[in-house]
Amino acid sequence: MQTLDAVVVGGSFAGLSAAMQLARARRRIVLVDGGRPRNRFAHAAHGFLGQDGRTPAEIVQLARGQVLAYPTAAFRTDEAVAARQEDGAFTLQLASGDTLRARRLVLATGIVDDLPDVPGLRERWGRTALHCPYCHGYEVADGRLGILATGEMDVHKALLIPDWSADVTLFTNGVLTPTDEQAAMLASRGVRIEARPVEALVGDAPALAGVRLRDGGVVPLDAVFVSSRTHMASPLAEQLGCAFEDGPFGPVIVTDARKETTVPFVFAAGDAARSNHNATFASADGVQAGASAHQSLAFPHWPPAPPR
Structure with a gap:
């Protein structure tokens, strides 16, 4: 079996950015x-x-074409389902039954959103049920906006949303009780607090007309922000013995400043390896992981000693 220099698992923003550095x-x-x-x-x-x-x-299509223009890069439409380290290299088992072997491994495998069990939410996810105000707030600006609480971090999000609209409601939904100080801050930002439990999102999906409460009342809304819990999209990091830490939304692969995990020569980038998520963060992580993976191949001693 041919031993590659590196396999990058995950072909979105982080993985493609890592692959670009290695291909170049x-x-x-x-x-x-x-x-x-x-x-x-x-x-x-x-x-x-x-x-x-x-x-x-x-x-992704544009970036993949740019990466594959380099003759040492190849692409596989497949899923890496198992990984092990042996004889100084990593062996990956693919869902197709094929096997890859490489000296270095970059995990850009991403995460999966676990949405609250609220009827009408899933079919609106990414359209009118949104995760990140920096990613999507401008597009729903000046509309009737809500925050469906899933945890303490949603007070922080509710304090941000008024920069996109003056009509903002925080639905505590039985999972969040703002302190007196938090309630005062929310009031100063013009955020209404709705404590009645949420029953469903209503309207002609993916459009949103409002939130129906358990007592039958309806609060009109044009978009709602939801902080999902997350879990790893791939078992590879766990199989290899990488360490994890608890992030605000779910587990995060532990990496150092070079994006190397606790397993030598395994690097991780993107949403699976950071708590703050957006396309630019993911791409930057991938650049660092790809460059570090290359340097670990080039330097006789890795990691290099810090400069004196």
């Missing part, structure tokens, strides 16, 4: 992706310099 270093790499990116529900990507307003799929 003329290293033999394979990029493996199963075609189910987290952002596939979003109509457009925003706040990504040079790509604002394009669909995530368009950005």
Whole structure:
């Protein structure tokens, strides 16, 4: 079996950015992706310099073509389902039954959103049920906006949303009780607090007409922000023994400043390896992970000693 210089698992913003650095270093790499990116529900990507307003799929298609223009890079439409380290290299088992072997591994496998069990939410996810105000707030600006609480972090989000609209409601939904200080801050920002439990999102999906409360009342809304819980989209990091830490929304792969995990020569980038998520963060992580993976191949001693 041919031993590659690196395999990059995950072909969205982080993985493609990592692959670009390795391909430009003329290293033999394979990029493996199963075609189910987290952002596939979003109509457009925003706040990504040079790509604002394009669909995530368009950005990925363009970037993949640019990476594959380098002769040492190859792409596999497949899913990496198992990984092990043996004899100084990593062996990946693919869903197709094929096997890849590489000296370095970059995990850009992403995460999966676990949405609250609220009828009408899933079919609006990425359209009028939104995660990030920086990604989508401008597009729903001046509308009737809500925040469906899933935890303490939603007070922070509710304090931000009034910069996009003067009509904002925080639905505590039985999972959040603002303190007196928090309630005062929310009031100073013009945020209404609705404590009655939410029963469903209503309207002609994916459009949103409002939130129906358990007592039958309806609060008119044009969009609602929801902080999902998350879990890893891939078992590879756990199989390899990488350490995790608890992030505000779910587990995060532990990495150092070079984006190397606690397992030597395994690097991780993107949403699976950071708590703050957006396209630019993911791409920057990928650049760092790809460059670090290359340097670990080039330097006789890794990691290099810090400069004196």
